[in-house]
Amino acid sequence: MKFYSYGYLQSKIAQNNVVGIVVVGVLLLVLLFSLFKYYKNRQDTKYRELSIILVLGMVLAITIGIGNYKDKSVSSNQYRSSVQFIEKIAKHLNVEKTRIYINSEASIENAFVKIDNSYYRVINSGKKDDYLLEKIELVDPIVEKVEVNK
Numbered sequence: 001m002k003f004y005s006y007g008y009l010q011s012k013i014a015q016n017n018v019v020g021i022v023v024v025g026v027l028l029l030v031l032l033f034s035l036f037k038y039y040k041n042r043q044d045t046k047y048r049e050l051s052i053i054l055v056l057g058m059v060l061a062i063t064i065g066i067g068n069y070k071d072k073s074v075s076s077n078q079y080r081s082s083v084q085f086i087e088k089i090a091k092h093l094n095v096e097k098t099r100i101y102i103n104s105e106a107s108i109e110n111a112f113v114k115i116d117n118s119y120y121r122v123i124n125s126g127k128k129d130d131y132l133l134e135k136i137e138l139v140d141p142i143v144e145k146v147e148v149n150k
Contacts, residue, residue, distance in 0.1 A: 078106035
């Protein structure tokens with residue numbers, strides 16, 4: 001069973017799509033170069049055609065980037081709810097956040113929490129801030145802690 005650390009969940013929130021931004025930037029630079037070449041010599045139409053292809057490529061890359069951004073924003077909100085839940089548990093139990101692990105990356109409903117060598121089952125009442133921690137005993141637990149990669 002995998003348990004995710006507080007730091008790992010925070011790092012998942014902070015991830016962004018740098019590759020998409022770099023691709024759009026490179027396409028923009030090549031587009032500017034080809035437009036400059038086209039306006040310098042209007043007789044040569046290859047730069048005009050290259051500019052049209054690059055504009056279409058940029059539109060495609062930006063559209064894909066917007067779709068990725070929407071997906072990442074939904075998953076970031078789910079990670080944020082798990083991080084906030086760990087912060088609440090840490091405050092209520094007076095425990096450091098780094099000692100708390102949760103077995104769900106996104107949802108706290110029916111999740112298990114590991115604090116040191118103790119395990120708890122999370123029972124969610126459906127309301128935002130209402131939950132119940134039930135102490136449980138796991139028989140021969142095979143636990144894998146997932147930490148943030150530095």
